[in-house]
Amino acid sequence: MPRLVNLHPSRGTGLLLGLLPFVILVFAYVLGSNARLAENPDDKLLPAPSSFVETINKYAFEEDRRSGQRLWWVDTGASLKRLLVALTLSAALGLALGLAIGAIPYVRSLLLPFVAAFGMIPPLAILPILFIVLGLGETAKVALIVIGITPIVVRDIALRASEIPSEQLIKAQTLGASSWLLAVRVLLPQLLPRLIDTIRLNLGCAWLFLIAAEAIASTEGLGYRIFLVRRYMAMDVILPYVAWITALAFFMDYALRRARRALFPWAESV
Amino acid sequence: MAEVKIRRLWKEYGAQVVLENLNLTIADGEFVTIVGASGCGKTTFLKMLLGVEKPTRGEILLDGQPLVYEPAPDRGIVFQRYSLFPHLTVTENLLLGLELAHSRVLGRLFGRARRQALERARALLEEIGLYTARDKYPSQLSGGMQQRLSIAQSVICQPKILLLDEPFGALDPGITADMHEIILRLWEANRMTVFMVTHDVKESFQLGTRLLVFDKKRHDPQAPEAYGATVTYDIPLNRNRYPIAA
Ligand SMILES: Nc1ncnc2c1ncn2[C@@H]1O[C@H](COP(=O)(O)OP(=O)(O)OP(=O)(O)O)[C@@H](O)[C@H]1O
Ligand SMILES: [Mg+2]
Numbered sequence: 001m002p003r004l005v006n007l008h009p010s011r012g013t014g015l016l017l018g019l020l021p022f023v024i025l026v027f028a029y030v031l032g033s034n035a036r037l038a039e040n041p042d043d044k045l046l047p048a049p050s051s052f053v054e055t056i057n058k059y060a061f062e063e064d065r066r067s068g069q070r071l072w073w074v075d076t077g078a079s080l081k082r083l084l085v086a087l088t089l090s091a092a093l094g095l096a097l098g099l100a101i102g103a104i105p106y107v108r109s110l111l112l113p114f115v116a117a118f119g120m121i122p123p124l125a126i127l128p129i130l131f132i133v134l135g136l137g138e139t140a141k142v143a144l145i146v147i148g149i150t151p152i153v154v155r156d157i158a159l160r161a162s163e164i165p166s167e168q169l170i171k172a173q174t175l176g177a178s179s180w181l182l183a184v185r186v187l188l189p190q191l192l193p194r195l196i197d198t199i200r201l202n203l204g205c206a207w208l209f210l211i212a213a214e215a216i217a218s219t220e221g222l223g224y225r226i227f228l229v230r231r232y233m234a235m236d237v238i239l240p241y242v243a244w245i246t247a248l249a250f251f252m253d254y255a256l257r258r259a260r261r262a263l264f265p266w267a268e269s270v
Numbered sequence: 271m272a273e274v275k276i277r278r279l280w281k282e283y284g285a286q287v288v289l290e291n292l293n294l295t296i297a298d299g300e301f302v303t304i305v306g307a308s309g310c311g312k313t314t315f316l317k318m319l320l321g322v323e324k325p326t327r328g329e330i331l332l333d334g335q336p337l338v339y340e341p342a343p344d345r346g347i348v349f350q351r352y353s354l355f356p357h358l359t360v361t362e363n364l365l366l367g368l369e370l371a372h373s374r375v376l377g378r379l380f381g382r383a384r385r386q387a388l389e390r391a392r393a394l395l396e397e398i399g400l401y402t403a404r405d406k407y408p409s410q411l412s413g414g415m416q417q418r419l420s421i422a423q424s425v426i427c428q429p430k431i432l433l434l435d436e437p438f439g440a441l442d443p444g445i446t447a448d449m450h451e452i453i454l455r456l457w458e459a460n461r462m463t464v465f466m467v468t469h470d471v472k473e474s475f476q477l478g479t480r481l482l483v484f485d486k487k488r489h490d491p492q493a494p495e496a497y498g499a500t501v502t503y504d505i506p507l508n509r510n511r512y513p514i515a516a
Contacts, residue, residue, distance in 0.1 A: 165352040167349045167351070167352040167353050168352060168353065168354075168355060170320070170322060170341050170347065171347060171349070171353040171420075171423075171424075172355075172366070172370070173340070173341035173342070174320070174341045174342065174343060174345060174346050174347050174424065174427075174429070175343065175346075175366055175367035175370050175371070175423070175424070175427055176343040176367060176370040176371040176427065177370045177377075178374065180375075181370050181374070181377040184376075184377055185366065185369075185370065185377040185378075186355060189357045190356070190357050264357070265407075266356055266357050266358075266407040266409070267356075267357070
């Protein structure tokens with residue numbers, strides 16, 4: 001009898017196993033919802049699955065009576081735009097600073113302690129400052145995300161840069177590399193896969209900051225909607241929105257993983 | 271090719287004397303093999319020739335000029351491991367030296383310059399038997415293939431001096447014969463002065479035109495760090511070999 005650690009499921013079995021927890025969750029929800037609704041037909045906590053279909057239909061495919069817009073897509077567009085702008089800025093800033101810190105000892109001495117200290121500021125604590133200084137518009141929301149995740153990206157990229165064996169850097173110099181060429185031909189390409197990993201790991205934080213900012217001051221967005229309808233205990237809106245946010249985040253993570261594999265095939269085995 | 275003169279060279283790390291009073295003149299095109307006990311300072315010696323470590327006292331002259339204490343294209347190095355670039359294919363690894371030397375902003379060659387560089391890389395790849403693996407990444411190569419590529423990568427930049435730190439130390443004895451043939455061929459064709467550290471005494475006799483043995487002349491059992499190693503034997507070998515015979 002082989003050991004448990006040596007038993008591998010086949011492709012199909014693996015897929016089924018992966019689906020199992022989801023199926024159980026849905027099943028448990030339906031049971032719970034049915035039980036509560038049987039007791040009290042007006043129960044709001046666990047609405048029937050059919051009411052989700054109604055809500056999604058209303059939000060995604062019918063125009064809102066007041067604004068004349070399809071709210072689901074307006075919210076999704078607004079949130080995704082904020083998130084993508086912020087992630088792009090964080091990635092660019094994090095890569096540039098992380099590379100400089102990792103490669104140049106003087107910059108390291110200058111910036112690393114500052115970035116480390118700055119990263120300890122709880123971003124939500126300075127959200128009021130951002131709203132006061134930058135106003136209630138888009139800038140403050142994007143800034144919150146950027147401030148929240150950039151220090152982590154910088155430190156992770158700098159860490160990776162310092163892990164690159166010194167043999168490689170010395171070798172490149174004996175092949176004629178200047179500091180600049182060392183950065184663009186040796187360090188930068190080896191940091192890009194790690195940048196994707198870091199962004200993937202920080203997606204959850206980015207969504208957290210986005211929803212927090214939208215909940216406090218916004219006129220549209222996925223987080224704004226959830227907090228708006230909370231007043232009416234509209235679980236039939238909140239739950240589909242949460243599921244949708246989860247699906248979006250899951251898809252972004254998946255897309256980044258595929259991009260890493262396609263763009264940096266050499267990084268799979270190291 | 272370059273003549274290397276070493277005068278009254280000392281290297282200390284804190285209170286530990288690693289090398290003491292080295293005096294050597296290495297002629298153009300010499301193939302120097304270096305053996306010695308583990309920890310006696312062979313790698314330290316290569317690092318000083320490479321320019322990443324400074325001597326505590328004394329000087330190194332390269333063709334009469336003081337050595338620049340920074341790695342430079344006139345001195346190539348092959349480490350025991352980690353000297354290939356994992357994000358570049360075999361061809362790209364080989365091309366890198368030419369690209370860095372000729373394109374100071376982008377570090378890349380295009381058009382005709384690139385085709386010429388590829389032609390050179392191709393010839394060298396065939397010589398070291400890696401042409402069929404030209405599109406693989408270093409992690410997909412065997413240890414012997416990686417070391418051959420690393421040597422070729424340095425040689426393509428035509429350094430005056432090639433430093434090898436136990437390049438075949440991690441390899442199967444079965445394939446070292448091939449490696450020896452390749453390194454000798456590259457040495458003869460490129461007229462470099464070679465310094466090669468090895469643990470294998472037989473290898474040092476086979477390859478070198480001059481063998482240096484590093485050892486401590488004085489030894490104090492109470493303070494093992496007080497005295498450093500120096501060259502205790504300096505043996506000319508294989509004097510008939512090209513290019514020293516020339
Ligand atoms: N950066 C350093 N700081 C302090 N001591 C060092 C440093 N580098 C080397 N040493 C010491 O110098 C001595 C010589 O080291 P070196 O690496 O040159 O030995 P080696 O002859 O190459 O040995 P091996 O055959 O095992 O590779 C060792 O005792 C080592 O502890
Ligand atoms: Mg050594």
